[in-house]
Structures are given as C-alpha cells and as structure tokens.
Amino acid sequence: MELVGIFKYLYELLADSGLPEVWVELIGLVAAAVMVFGLLALIALFLVWWERKVSAHIQQRFGPMLTGWHGWRQTIADALKLLQKEDITPTTADRPVYYWAPIIAFVAAFAAYVVIPFGEGLIVADLNVGILFIVAITTFTIISLLMAGWGSNNKYALLGGMRSAAQVVSYEVPMVVSILAVIVFAGSLSMVQIVESQELIYQWYIFRLPFGPIAFVTYIIAATAETNRTPFDIPEAEQELVAGFNVEYSGMKFAMFFLAEFVNVFTVSAIGTTLFLGGWQGPWLPSWVWFFIKTFALVFVFMWFRWTYPRLRVDQLMEFSWKFLVPLSFANLILAGLMKYSGWFNW
Amino acid sequence: MGLIKKLPVYMEKFPGGGLVTTSLNYVFNQSQASSLWYLLFGTACCAIELMATGASRYDFDRLGMIFRASPRQSDLIIAAGTITKKMAPRLRLLYDQMAEPRYVIAMGGCTVGGGPFYYDSYAVEKGIDHIVPVDVYIPGCPPRPESLLEGCITLQKKIKQQKLEDWG
Amino acid sequence: MGGLRTEEFQVNMGPHHPSTHGVCRFILTMDGEVIVRAVPVIGYLHRALEKICENRTYPQCIPVLDRFEYCTAMSCNQVFALAAEKLAGLEVPERAEYLRVIMLELNRIASHLIWFGTTSLDLGAITPFLYGFREREDILDLFEMTCGQRLTYNYIRVGGVAKDIPPEFIPKCRKFLDTFDHKVDDYERVLTENPIFVVRNKDIGIIPPELGISYGVSGPSLRASGVRYDLRRDDPYSIYDRFKFNIPVRQNGDCYDRYMVRIQEMRESAKIVRQAIEQIPEGEITAKVSINFKPPAGEVYSRIENSRGEMGAYVQSPGNSKKPLRVKLRGGSYNQLQIMPELVKGHKIADVVAIMASLDIIMPEVDR
C-alpha cells in the first residue's frame, strides 16, 4: 500500500478546488510539515519507550510495565508530567541564551526531515543539495548545546557544552567525508537520486566493496558521537558532569532536549539508511515500510552500543577521531574516487 | 502554572466543563504518578538497597521510575540513608533546587527519626522532617526493596488524589 | 601573540554527586579538563559510631557496627567480636568458625559485586551494574535464610554466631558456587578485554608500593601494586590457615590491575567457601557468653582482611564494666581516600571517577 497515492489524490483535490496556485502550494507544504512533525514527535516518544524496553531486556529486567500494556503509555505520561513541572530559570543564567537553547535544539533536530525520503515520493522537498542541507542543519545542534552550557552559568554545564562542541566538530569531519565517498559514487547530492542509484540489493553502498563497508562503519561511529550517545556521551556524562549541558534545565525545556536527542538518533539512522542501506528500496512491501524497518534496525544498533559499552575519556575520544577515523575516511574517499574513475566494481 | 490553577474556575461555567476538568485532573495525576523520576540521593546503607531496588530483581523501572542525577529534572527525593548535621543544609538545597511538584520519601529509620543513631550521637539529624516536608515514611534499617516499592506505590496513591485547584 | 591566557577554576564535586559513592566531596582546582589540585572534604556521613559504642554493652555494639561498613557488615561483626574475644580470651567453637568463614567470604563476594557494578557504572557502562547486582541477590538470599537480613546482619556475635544455618543452606550455596564461576567469566567478557575499558584504566592512578604503604593503603588496592600482603595468610585470624587459596597480586598498581585483582579475588573467595562447606563439622555454634559480658581490663587491636583492605577495631575495656571504654574503628577506605589527591594530580576529571571507583572507596568507612 503506497501512501504516496493517497497524498497525491488529496493534493489534486486541493488543486481542483479553485484556490490560487500559491495557496495550494503553501497549504500543501504546511500540511506536509505538520504531518512530518507529528510523525516525528510520535516516533521520538516511541523511541524513548523502546530504548527503555531494550535496555531493560538487555539488563534482564522488564522496564515499564504498569502504565498500560507493557508500559506503552509511559513516555506519554513522562511528557505530560514534564509539561506540568515548574519551569526554573536560574537567577544567574544568561536569560536569552538559556531560553533559546532548547528551542534551537528542537528545531534543528526536526528541520533535517525536509529532505529525508520516507518512501518513494514521500519527501517534503527534494532539494538538489539535500545531503548538504542535512549536514548544515544538524550542526545547529552543537550551537544549542554550547548555548545551553553557557547560558546555564553552571560549571558542569559549561564543561559539558565545551566538550560537546569539541566532540561534534571532531566527528563532523569523518562523518562528512564518509558521506562524500557515497556522493562521489552516486554523483548527486539529492537524497532521492542517491536512493534511486541503489535499486538492487548488491547496489546498496554498504555492499560496494571495498569502500562501502568502511564508509558505513566510519559513518556509524561518527554518528554515535554526533548524537552524544555512549560510548561517546561525554557531554552529558552522568558520572562525571552530573547531567552535562542540561543540568539546569527542568520541565518542558528539558523535554525538548530529550526529544531532540531521540529525533537526532532517528535522523542519523534515517540518513544511514538512505545513504548505505538503499533507502526505501526493497521487494514486496511498500517502500515506506522498508524505510522504517531499516531505520529502526539502525536505531536498535545505536541502542545496543549504548547499553554495552563504557564511556571514553575526552582526550581519547579526540585522539580516536583525528588519528584514526579522519585518515581512514580520507583514504576511503580517495579509494572511492579511484574506483569511480577507473570503472571497477561500478555495477 | 497559574493558568492551570484557574482553569477549573473558568471551565465550570460552561456546560460539561466539570467533566473536562475531572478528566484533565485524572490524566494529569495519572501521568505524574506513573512518571516519578527520583533524584540519585543516597548517603548510607539505604542507598545500597535503593540501588538493589533499581536492579534487575525488583526493577524500579516497572513503575516508570528512573533516576536523574540533576535535581532540576527529578520529581522525588528518596532520602536514603542517615542525614547528618553536616549534610542537612545540602538536602535542603537540593530540595529547593527541584521544580514543583516535588515529593520526598524518607527511607529508613535514620531519616524517619534518627533510627539507631538517636541516642548518643552528636552528629545525626533526628529525622529529616526538620529539614524538608516528607510525604511518605518508610521505616526499617534498612527497609527491604519490597517496602520501598510499597512506599512508592503509596506515594502514587497520594498523588492520584490531588485536585487541580490545590496547585500552586 | 603571547599565547592564550588560561585561568584555573574550581569545581565542587559532591557531596551529592552520582559517582562519589555516597557523600564525599572533592574541591577540584582545574586547568581546563586537567586537575591541578584535589582536596577531599569528608564528614557528611559522620555518625559518631565510636561515641555510640562507648555507651553500649558489648552485644549491643555489634548491630551498631553493622552500619560502619554496610557493604560487608559481616566483617564489622567479625572484627568487633574478634576484639572482644581476644579481650576475654574466649574460645570459639569449631562450627561457628566455619560459619563465620563462609559468611565472611560470601560477603566479600557480595561487596566486590557492588564494587564491580559501581565501577562499570562510573565508567559509563550501565549493564554490568545490573549483572553484578543479579548475583548479589543470590548471595543475599543465602544470608536472608540464615539471619533474616539483607544488609545489616548482626550475625557474628561475641563467642560465636547468632543462629545455625538452615538445612537447605548448603545445597543452595553449592548451586550458587557452581554457577558463579561462569558468571565471573561473563563479567570478564563484558569488561576485561573491552578496548574502551582498558584504555580508560591502564596507567591511570598508579600507586607505587612505597607510597601506598606509607599512606596505609591495604587490601586489594595494595596487592595490585605488587605487595603480597593478605591478613588472611600473613596474620591469620579465625581458621583461614586451613584453606587453600591464592592471593592474586599484580605489578603495575594502576586502575586496571586493581580491577583484575578484585575479579580474581571473587574466584578465590568462592574457592574458600567451597572448601568450608565441604569441611564444616557438626557441633556448637556459640561459646557460653553471658548477657552481662564483662571482659577484664585490657586493650586490644584486632584486624581482619576486608574487601576494602585492613579493617581494624581498637577496643579498650576498663575492666568490670559491660561497656567498652573506647572503640576506635579503622577502615581501608580512610587511607585510600587520603591518597586520592596524590593520585589524581595531572589527570582528567573523568579519571577522578575511575580512580575513586577502582579504590573502592565507601564513605561510612571513612566518616564512621
């Protein structure tokens, strides 16, 4: 069942209603935005619950059980509770910076979805520089973390913010370079065209030996760091920095950081799916189902990391990026270029 | 919060408004009760039992309770362990840093009333209700994880009886 | 350009901090992420146990001392009972000695499991914490069927033990020991070879043996620095001379070695318990001790090997009194916290956590 048909039908209905074209366009865009936003909010809530369940089962527990069937209402309850909490602004805080930080984090997390294809034709806007747009937008998260660290006027938060800035800048490089390797092969920056170039399973970039798997692994490691998750969760290292950059945030502002974190996890998984795992491509099932299956599988991998590994120290983290991942990804990029140029393996 | 407090007053003026406020009340209380994030505050023996309650066999997470390290994000202090005179101002500070609505569980004899350190000790605060308002007392030295769970369920019952009008 | 102007700043770590194992506070002077100076501030759990003991009779002291070191409450019982027995020259029946050894070693395993859990938690791995507590619950079940308590046992009394073990204790204990070795293998699989864990612990917080001895560091923390010194063998108390066990020693004295020593110690303790339940004789479980136990005048310092190092109790009896004149307690953590400022200098803030975890510091032992 392809959803795109339904949307097309609705859009045509709107176009036939006699409204001016500008309005049709606008209403279409707003509707798409609202739909994507709602979907992602749901996904984020689901992911929080899922993470708790996954962690619980890895740890031989049950996780939330009493709030609905297997605790399915748990995150809804959490969100409603956070809504009721008092909103505290520390007296020493830098007010505007403190106020805007979670909002920027939230918006940046959601904005990336403009160019992510959820299925064949299910994309808000197919920009011809799609992947560049995503890389640019996700970088906003760092700014928000820095702002949160600075604005809270708390030493732990500041340390957390500084760490996250250093970390994300370091890992942005291998991540982008590993993405570049794919782009070299696909010959396009548009997400849709990247997906279309991997129609059959052996065309998925993860299976294009030898550069594909290396780029994929580099990407996954860098993405874990980008989303501040264990083993790279030093910005909010609970045992060192209490809660890192969000130590002073309460109530809804904290919820925004919390949701943004999970949306980011979904984003990097979705990008990973699109770039390496063939996006919506797959037999029998509708395209959007394939997309979600692959993305959730990747999300599961991230959760698996989180509940297995200890945390790296901040300098070791930097060393790992600059001394290992960056050279590796650049070498890989050259390899991909050579392969593309020579025409080997170019199936 | 002011808006929510006044909401019932306005709502009652409309037909069916009462129903809306009651169900709103119900939903809010339910969500608050089933998502009590507790502050990681353990000082002595009870902290080990608190950890054991969070671990696999008893599993706090079943009740939707997870720990937060920052007082800003937690709803509940489980004061686990002896509070000494040196520690008492810190407990008050942590309580003040928490966002409303906030709750306190006094876990163990020491926090209820001095416990085994009531006599002959010059350093122990005899009960934390001198310092912060306490919602649930759990006696025991240390209380078993089952009694801690029971205490938390009691707190949930208390939360579920709240009224929107009482907020503030 | 004259270079960037940097400034030292102070971070207050604790007393309420997720990884200070209770309520220890560090005032850290930092230069960026590097620690220049660390000043421990203690006393947030000072409960005046020693003062309380001065106004309690000898049997009454034992439940109070359970709270001295709650992770290994059996040891606290044992060290005080030992002191009182030495004062009065009491002989403890054979079976009671065996029961004591079984309980002490099981308690050592339980304590090391708490250490294992909190260490992994401090390094950011949450799952091993729950694995450690899973096995600990099995041990607590054994304690519970013996004395009815999970944490503060009041089991080892002056002259013997409080109760005999129920008949189902030994089969259950055997079952636990049979699976426990595999469980330790599991723990090792999760952490020992984990590259992140290794890189976080190797060459961090090295204690040179001379410095360690001078500061009074003892137990596993000292054995990791290459000093083969275990009171169970070198100053035998109870009946430890009857069992065969190894004393794990490592040479580097860094966090990783302390980790390895403790992991191996769990296996050795299991070995001791296995031997003890094979050999345990029938008989009395307590010597005749009157409720008005009055040891003659004298003073004694008894010490045992606890999971955190040497645990000692100095007891002075005024003679012809039911109450001790003075009880002074010594815990391994007291000295291990004292050496912390030396160890953390020049390390990162994340290493403070790792070092503290590897020394297995627990605050009631420090503050009393």
Next chain:
Amino acid sequence: MNRDELTQYLLDKFQDKIELLETGRVEPFFLIKDADYLKSFCREIKEDIKLAADFLCNIGAVDTGERFEVVYNVASIRKKHRFDFKLVMDYEGAEIDSVQEIWAGANWYEREIWELYGINVKNHGNLTRFLLPDDWDQGFPMRKDWDAPDFKRMPEV
C-alpha cells in the same frame, strides 16, 4: 619474630624509654614515657631492619575519664608482626607530635584526634575541621564530659 622475641627486642633496644604494659591482651603493648621521644621512636622502629614497622594501622585517642591516651597500632608488612604503643597525657595542654614524616597516612588520624578530642598536634600543618560541620562550636564531642542540649544518652535498661 614471635611475640616474646619481639617484646624482648623492643625492650632491649629502647631500654628505659618504654615500658611494657599488662593491658595488652594479644600483641605487645608499650607505653612511651616521654611524649617528646615519640617521633624518634617511630623513626627508629620504621628504620630498624628487624622491626621494619612500615605500616601504620591506626591512631586512636582515648579519654579514660582521668587522662588522655593516644594509641598507635603499627605493623610490619615485611616481617609480618604487629605491636602497639601509646602515650599518656593530662587534659591540660595535651599535645602530641605529628608522625606524618614517617607515615604519610597519619595525617587524617591526627586531624581527627585534634578535632574530636582537642589534643593539639605539633607540626601538623593542616589542622582544619573535616568530620564535624564547618560551623561547629560545641567543643570536642568525643570527650567523656562533653554534653550538648540535643544530645541524648541511651537510658540504662
């Protein structure tokens, strides 16, 4: 060395500076007659090859109701023996010498004695409050005659 040899060796070595006490039940227990001699005594027992008391187990003060005693429990890791010694002093002007130079671990034990008993420690260098609250002003709580308004003694049964 066993107990008797150790006792004899110590008595021979230090002659009239120390005295064997009857109160020690298990290990040899000595009284150091001259408080000023403490530091040299400690240095001697640490540096003597046969004694090699390199490990300081514990330092504790005692208020007997008539006087202060400061008890040192030392052990040797190499020789695997242990013995104790103590100092006796009056309430007035109670003072001990710091032994930090010999055993670095003595620092906190001495600080504790100063804080809880009010026995002054010479050459310590860092006598500040650490177990009691920073604003404590009720004297030295471990003394037998100490009392405070909210301090309750357990009633006799």
